Amino acid sequence: MTNAANARQQYARDAILSASPARLLTMLYDRLLLDLRRAEAAQEAADWQTANSQLLHAQDIITELSSTLRPDVWDGAEGLRGLYEYVRMALVNANIHRDVARTFLPQVAAALFQAKVQLRVDAATRTALGSLGASHPSLVAPASEADYRTEFLDLVLAVKVVDGVDAAIEHIETHGSHHTDTIVTQDAAIAEKFLNGVDSAVVLWNASTRFNDGHQFGFGAEIGISTDKLHARGPMGLEELTSYKYVVRGAGQVRS
Numbered sequence: 642m643t644n645a646a647n648a649r650q651q652y653a654r655d656a657i658l659s660a661s662p663a664r665l666l667t668m669l670y671d672r673l674l675l676d677l678r679r680a681e682a683a684q685e686a687a688d689w690q691t692a693n694s695q696l697l698h699a700q701d702i703i704t705e706l707s708s709t710l711r712p713d714v715w716d717g718a719e720g721l722r723g724l725y726e727y728v729r730m731a732l733v734n735a736n737i738h739r740d741v742a743r744t745f746l747p748q749v750a751a752a753l754f755q756a757k758v759q760l761r762v763d764a765a766t767r768t769a770l771g772s773l774g775a776s777h778p779s780l781v782a783p784a785s786e787a788d789y790r791t792e793f794l795d796l797v798l799a800v801k802v803v804d805g806v807d808a809a810i811e812h813i814e815t816h817g818s819h820h821t822d823t824i825v826t827q828d829a830a831i832a833e834k835f836l837n838g839v840d841s842a843v844v845l846w847n848a849s850t851r852f853n854d855g856h857q858f859g860f861g862a863e864i865g866i867s868t869d870k871l872h873a874r875g876p877m878g879l880e881e882l883t884s885y886k887y888v889v890r891g892a893g894q895v896r897s
Contacts, residue, residue: 697856732850733792734799734816736809742769742802754780758796761788765802789816806831810838817841819868821853836888842868848891857896858887 683692737746746769750760754777760766761784767774774781788799789812803809806824813822823845824835832846843853853866873881 736803747773761799763801766800821850843887845889849895851896
């Protein structure tokens with residue numbers, strides 16, 4: 642890490658640890674807005690180095706916030722809680738294999754309920770949750786078709802039980818945004834079928850969806866993530882008529 646990056650992170654860390662909850666909110670919103678406005682102006686001027694610097698500074702503040710946030714801020718700052726819930730590429734839709742639903746879902750749901758995550762579920766998921774779901778009526782709700790197409794930007798997860806990888810791929814292709822999808826499995830053949838069958842910009846095996854980020858891929862500051870397949874203009878050859886997707890194979894990695 643460069644000296645400049647170290648200095649940015651130290652500034653963010655000191656500011657977060659010393660601020661009152663109300664002051665922290667003000668600092669966070671003002672600083673992020675300032676960095677994003679400066680980055681936008683730099684991008685319009687094609688000053689990519691400045692844009693990258695401003696976006697990195699904003700990212701540093703959020704990184705330090707997530708690692709050092711104090712309980713009194715969580716308790717008193719509902720606006721900040723809402724901002725923190727919008728984590729880049731957070732999971733919003735989960736398909737669970739029917740063979741493991743009855744054992745896997747209650748374990749995962751127990752941790753999610755403790756974090757006050759609401760589950761939007763199909764009938765099979767509700768059955769698999771059993772008494773745990775019944776004891777948390779405010780955190781379990783029937784899922785609509787629209788829920789499986791929604792990025793909630795909140796502590797909400799849509800869950801559906803499926804018969805296997807083919808049903809999961811069909812569900813993703815029907816309801817997904819073709820943005821980012823991951824599979825968690827020890828079966829390499831199933832994983833490869835998923836990676837080849839899901840038509841998304843980034844597909845992952847045993848790795849967090851949050852790795853879909855230009856900075857994580859080594860591109861520098863991210864301008865955006867596209868789900869389009871054709872960016873050519875003017876005369877086109879074979880290269881301009883082709884597209885690509887990123888395939889990530891992991892071993893349980895998550896992004897801090």
